[in-house]
Amino acid sequence: MTDLTHPRLPDTDKDSPGWLRRKLQPLTKTRWGRFAVVALPLLWLAIFFFVPFMVVFKISLAETAIAIPPYTSLLDWDGEEGLLSLSLNLGNYLFLVEDSFYIDAWLSSIKIAGISTFFTLLVAFPIAWLIARSHGSRRGLLLALVILPFWTSFLLRVYAWMGFLKKNGIVNEFLLSIGVIDQPLIMLQTDFAVYLGIVYTYLPFMVLPLYTALEKLDMTLFEAAEDLGCRPIQSFFLITLPLAVPGIVAGCVLVFIPAVGEFVIPSLLGGSDTLMIGRVLWDEFFLNRDWPMASAVAIVMLIVIVLPVMFIRNGKNNGEGVS
Amino acid sequence: MTSTQLIEPCVAATVVTPSPTADSEALADKYAGQTPFVSIQNVSKTFGDFTAVDNVSLDIYQSELFCLLGGSGCGKSTLLRMLAGFEEPSQGKILIDGVDMTGIPPWDRPVNMMFQSYALFPHMNVADNIAFGLKREGVPRDEVKDRVAKMLELVQLGHLGKRKPDQLSGGQRQRVALARALIKRPKLLLLDEPLGALDRKLREETQFELINIQESLGVTFVVVTHDQEEAMTLASRIGVMDQGIIVQTDEPHDMYEFPSSRFVAEFIGSVNIFEGIVTEDERDSVRINSREAGCTLAVNHGISCAPHQHVHVALRPEKIRISHAHPDQQENCISGVIEEIAYMGSLSSFRVKLASGKEIRVTRPNTDRRMAERFTWEDKVFLFWDEDSSVVLTS
Numbered sequence: 001m002t003d004l005t006h007p008r009l010p011d012t013d014k015d016s017p018g019w020l021r022r023k024l025q026p027l028t029k030t031r032w033g034r035f036a037v038v039a040l041p042l043l044w045l046a047i048f049f050f051v052p053f054m055v056v057f058k059i060s061l062a063e064t065a066i067a068i069p070p071y072t073s074l075l076d077w078d079g080e081e082g083l084l085s086l087s088l089n090l091g092n093y094l095f096l097v098e099d100s101f102y103i104d105a106w107l108s109s110i111k112i113a114g115i116s117t118f119f120t121l122l123v124a125f126p127i128a129w130l131i132a133r134s135h136g137s138r139r140g141l142l143l144a145l146v147i148l149p150f151w152t153s154f155l156l157r158v159y160a161w162m163g164f165l166k167k168n169g170i171v172n173e174f175l176l177s178i179g180v181i182d183q184p185l186i187m188l189q190t191d192f193a194v195y196l197g198i199v200y201t202y203l204p205f206m207v208l209p210l211y212t213a214l215e216k217l218d219m220t221l222f223e224a225a226e227d228l229g230c231r232p233i234q235s236f237f238l239i240t241l242p243l244a245v246p247g248i249v250a251g252c253v254l255v256f257i258p259a260v261g262e263f264v265i266p267s268l269l270g271g272s273d274t275l276m277i278g279r280v281l282w283d284e285f286f287l288n289r290d291w292p293m294a295s296a297v298a299i300v301m302l303i304v305i306v307l308p309v310m311f312i313r314n315g316k317n318n319g320e321g322v323s
Numbered sequence: 324m325t326s327t328q329l330i331e332p333c334v335a336a337t338v339v340t341p342s343p344t345a346d347s348e349a350l351a352d353k354y355a356g357q358t359p360f361v362s363i364q365n366v367s368k369t370f371g372d373f374t375a376v377d378n379v380s381l382d383i384y385q386s387e388l389f390c391l392l393g394g395s396g397c398g399k400s401t402l403l404r405m406l407a408g409f410e411e412p413s414q415g416k417i418l419i420d421g422v423d424m425t426g427i428p429p430w431d432r433p434v435n436m437m438f439q440s441y442a443l444f445p446h447m448n449v450a451d452n453i454a455f456g457l458k459r460e461g462v463p464r465d466e467v468k469d470r471v472a473k474m475l476e477l478v479q480l481g482h483l484g485k486r487k488p489d490q491l492s493g494g495q496r497q498r499v500a501l502a503r504a505l506i507k508r509p510k511l512l513l514l515d516e517p518l519g520a521l522d523r524k525l526r527e528e529t530q531f532e533l534i535n536i537q538e539s540l541g542v543t544f545v546v547v548t549h550d551q552e553e554a555m556t557l558a559s560r561i562g563v564m565d566q567g568i569i570v571q572t573d574e575p576h577d578m579y580e581f582p583s584s585r586f587v588a589e590f591i592g593s594v595n596i597f598e599g600i601v602t603e604d605e606r607d608s609v610r611i612n613s614r615e616a617g618c619t620l621a622v623n624h625g626i627s628c629a630p631h632q633h634v635h636v637a638l639r640p641e642k643i644r645i646s647h648a649h650p651d652q653q654e655n656c657i658s659g660v661i662e663e664i665a666y667m668g669s670l671s672s673f674r675v676k677l678a679s680g681k682e683i684r685v686t687r688p689n690t691d692r693r694m695a696e697r698f699t700w701e702d703k704v705f706l707f708w709d710e711d712s713s714v715v716l717t718s
Contacts, residue, residue: 001477224442226429
């Protein structure tokens with residue numbers, strides 16, 4: 001006779017159709033479920049980031065060869081001697097350090113990216129502020145305008161700048177016509193054009209995180225600051241800027257990293273003396289056909305950029321933990 | 324001189340102060356010879372078509388705790404923001420301590436404000452928040468430290484100086500906001516709904532602390548609130564605002580007992596209003612025939628009115644006595660049936676329906692335990708009150 005005073009345990013009733021599902025449920029709910037959610041992005045990263053990265057890393061340890069592909073394999077099987085040899089060539093990395101050309105290219109890239117990031121921040125801040133302080137449909141419109149350039153090809157837009165900046169381009173003709181200058185300015189193929197191109201191209205990546213940070217600011221904070229004796233300029237440095245730091249950091253990282261490796265903008269707008277690591281990489285690959293060298297440059301580039309960013313992120317997390 | 328008398332004629336006509344001018348005059352005497360500390364002179368503020376503040380004149384004296392009371396959108400916050408300097412008056416001017424504030428920005432005014440949202444700087448700890456105003460003045464570091472420590476003691480937060488605002492409770496944040504606003508020793512402190520965000524119990528405690536701090540520092544406080552209870556407990560004087568004008572300015576007691584208009588009577592506390600026609604108007608008494616009440620209403624103060632003028636009589640629920648037996652008075656005595664009883668612990672509230680259909684609210688303190696049981700639904704009862712319990716309102 002069934003004991004009605006005891007509730008039936010789900011496991012004891014193995015004939016009911018839901019049994020298997022119930023048995024599996026805790027599993028899907030915890031381990032498998034979580035695994036499935038994480039697995040997809042992990043798989044994506046493994047296939048499209050980690051494997052190519054390892055391939056590039058492997059190539060960087062090889063030597064150039066006149067072959068297809070143009071590098072030696074690391075493993076060598078000598079059938080007669082029965083010898084499997086692994087040769088790792090660190091020469092590429094040593095050469096990177098020894099030849100000042102690469103270091104110069106590095107430093108120059110970081111300088112150009114750094115200066116461009118700074119100016120992007122200067123231009124983006126007022127824009128983000130304006131959007132954050134406007135309301136309703138106006139805000140939507142301004143945000144749409146910031147994103148709008150993405151609808152045209154990046155390459156086309158950079159080409160358009162060539163049209164603006166060249167000797168008989170729109171800017172020069174305008175300045176000549178109003179008599180500010182009497183001969184055209186050389187703007188194209190200078191570092192100035194590269195800065196301009198980077199600032200222009202990456203502006204939305206700076207505006208959007210800044211907007212997000214500024215939009216959250218409570219306007220009464222500024223009134224409180226003014227009430228306590230702050231002029232508007234002081235309250236900007238004491239209140240706005242510190243509270244916008246998360247947005248500033250995010251925006252600068254988003255602009256700085258791609259700018260360091262930028263290839264198209266220095267190629268189209270920069271002069272022959274604009275030295276950037278992206279161009280060096282291109283030249284190594286396609287002009288010198290020195291794949292191992294180019295790979296070494298790429299690996300070092302990744303390390304040099306990723307390490308500081310991880311450091312920044314860590315610092316930020318620690319800061320939040322303390323506060 | 325009270326501000327009601329300063330208001331432009333058309334407003335003044337609606338603000339006929341009933342006889343208790345004795346009290347208002349006492350108030351005027353209290354501040355006689357004093358120059359007003361804050362003088363708001365014919366100030367208007369318009370936003371487009373909307374008039375937020377309409378030709379307000381108001382004097383506030385040294386060390387007062389003045390409450391601006393009104394519903395939302397009545398212009399009280401706009402008036403406060405004009406004192407702080409966040410808004411410029413469209414017309415008129417504001418004098419603080421004798422200095423015309425026109426064109427003076429917030430950072431140059433001898434005024435500090437405690438914001439409704441507290442507006443604490445989230446990236447600074449409590450001590451830095453409080454020190455903020457002093458540092459801007461260039462006060463030496465040691466003195467800043469001393470004064471911050473003292474201020475933290477005053478608001479009983481001595482141990483929390485290193486905390487960030489988001490690690491504080493609502494009540495603690497309120498104290499930080501108060502400390503931050505007080506540290507510069509402002510001549511005038513503006514408080515925008517200072518207790519609005521606190522729960523009831525905390526609000527009651529904080530009210531008295533606020534008064535203590537105000538009294539010990541002698542700073543003039545101007546408080547904006549929509550909560551009439553808060554205004555009554557805090558204020559030394561209340562100004563009731565409605566649609567951009569100050570309807571009445573008085574001490575809390577006078578405001579409650581002698582409202583000057585139907586609006587004030589109904590806004591502050593609950594009140595029964597009878598309509599009636601003046602039948603007898605003498606120097607210190609009036610008789611009013613009210614069909615609604617079904618009896619003659621006698622009031623022991625004179626009013627300035629035309630004979631047979633249509634007036635309202637305001638009567639607070641707690642001034643009415645209730646009994647089963649007919650009292651020995653004919654005037655100010657009406658009968659009805661108990662419709663509803665609400666037992667609220669310290670007092671009981673009755674809703675009594677009169678023969679005319681009018682419903683009257685009566686409250687009685689439960690002074691003895693059996694009190695509430697004596698009356699029950701459908702009981703026929705007599706309501707009666709004294710001649711000095713009601714107020715005649717001509718507007």
